[in-house]
Amino acid sequence: MRILKLFVLAAIAMMVFASYNTIPTHAQSGLTIGFSQIGSESGWRTSETVSIKAEAEKRGIKLLFDDAQQKQENQIKALRSFIAQGVDAILLAPVVETGWDDVLKEAKDAGIPVVLVDRGVKVDDDSLYLTKVSSDFVHEGRLAAAWLAQRTNGICQIVELQGTIGSSAAIDRQKGFADVIALFPEMKIIATQSGDFTRDGGKKVMEAFLKAQDPKTICAVWAHNDDMVLGAIQAIKEAGLKPGVDILTISVDAVPDIFKAMADGEANATVELSPNLGGPAFDAINDFKAGKEVPKWIVSTSPMYFPATAADEYAKRSAK
């Protein structure tokens, strides 16, 4: 009888402990989280900001938002302000890969977990951040090149619009693309320059490429994001050429306007990058606070889209 009583007491104790230990995923109300966002350079970036703010609202999280206008010094200032305010956690979309060790050490010393969203950092000690929630940029670059290789039978002179210099997205997309075209002796990048992930930047660089090269020698434009290729499409049209026909296009993000361009026959392919990174980021913070193991990298997938489904995709995505 005594053993039975002990067993029942132990079972009750375990149930009480378990109920304290599992914080329901979305019961994060009361948390204050600082979010240092890069800026609003592209349609994708704006969607990411809207999505993360909405997810915080849904979970009852108080989100302190800072727009760094694409400047690392503004991001570092914002992180120091979040640390001084004693936030529960920090989200950081790092504009460039390097220069974060000191401020991330200050966050770690203050016991504040930092989750990287959509881009990565290069630090000596990767315990300075909890996890990175992003796509695999090298894979995106490889996918883009593989599609172009099969579309052109491995014969294509390419101009490249790079993203922000020093950003992990630009560095890794460029690497992935180069990895694959190296397998095709007749595929060459004949010009490459940064358009800083903006439409205006993409247009200006493409205008320069079209002046510097005989446009007839340009088979395709590879852009590290859709916004730059949308600017390039404008420049190609103003030069009297047909984008998507005379010069093929391949880019990354899958923003609504690239689907419109594909439906209009002016673009050929895009690799999707989900802007909905808030859910996985807030879940990682939740798991960390519940004492659970958090992987160092939480990867989002990268499907490709083409003109065949572009009109439907545009209708779906632009209605949101």
Ligand code: GZL
């Ligand atoms: C990638 C992200 C890139 C987008 C661009 O995760 O950092 O930055 O591809 C944005 O649109 O400017």
